[in-house]
Amino acid sequence: LAKTTQPISMDSYEGQEVNITCSHNNIATNDYITWYQQFPSQGPRFIIQGYKTKVTNEVASLFIPADRKSSTLSLPRVSLSDTAVYYCLVGDPHGSGNTGKLIFGQGTTLQVKP
Amino acid sequence: GAVVSQHPSRVICKSGTSVKIECRSLDFQATTMFWYRQFPKKSLMLMATSNEGSKATYEQGVEKDKFLINHASLTLSTLTVTSAHPEDSSFYICSASPRVPPSVDGYTFGSGTRLTVV
Numbered sequence: 001l002a003k004t005t006q007p008i009s010m011d012s013y014e015g016q017e018v019n020i021t022c023s024h025n026n027i028a029t030n031d032y033i034t035w036y037q038q039f040p041s042q043g044p045r046f047i048i049q050g051y052k053t054k055v056t057n058e059v060a061s062l063f064i065p066a067d068r069k070s071s072t073l074s075l076p077r078v079s080l081s082d083t084a085v086y087y088c089l090v091g092d093p094h095g096s097g098n099t100g101k102l103i104f105g106q107g108t109t110l111q112v113k114p
Numbered sequence: 115g116a117v118v119s120q121h122p123s124r125v126i127c128k129s130g131t132s133v134k135i136e137c138r139s140l141d142f143q144a145t146t147m148f149w150y151r152q153f154p155k156k157s158l159m160l161m162a163t164s165n166e167g168s169k170a171t172y173e174q175g176v177e178k179d180k181f182l183i184n185h186a187s188l189t190l191s192t193l194t195v196t197s198a199h200p201e202d203s204s205f206y207i208c209s210a211s212p213r214v215p216p217s218v219d220g221y222t223f224g225s226g227t228r229l230t231v232v
Contacts, residue, residue: 038158041205041226041228042225043118043120043207043208043209043224043225043226044158044207044209044221044223045222046221046222046225057184087157093220101148101160101163101207102148102160102221103155103160104150104157104158104160105160106173107157107158
């Protein structure tokens, strides 16, 4: 899986939009970008996945520029319950060499304040 | 959706004893499951890949005799921490995917097991 780089931590306030950027300069042609969320003492939970341009679901949006060397997870109007660690992962879900292993980077700890 | 159940959620054991952690896929079959450990304020570290009906594949630096993995059925994988020591205290998490091969967006994680060795 391609290496990713994220900010270690971010602070925000309730009601604000939060954007977390992930760098993945060595992303391969067939790689997708996936974000997971982890609350304390729980396993990670899938948030969103994308390949290019923009993807939106009920939880978040994912913006991917044309060169795909970075991506931005956007959380609209965060609440205290969005305080968690957010992980960006890059990999080919369909490749013949897919071992299925998920290798997590350091993640971004988001602290939402009242 | 796919559900992975992990048991126990918390366990305290004495040094030198062994502890077994179970990971079950409740509504799908999983030929492959994964075990992670996580230290406080650190990221998840992949320990091993559990393969149904065959030996587990361990990541570099993980002692296979210390962390015994058994994947005897398509819905159950177990991790046994043998001769536990305080440094084995950690948060252990399993994951599985109903897709073959596993897809990076299709993983479901268990709720984790907090192991404390005293």
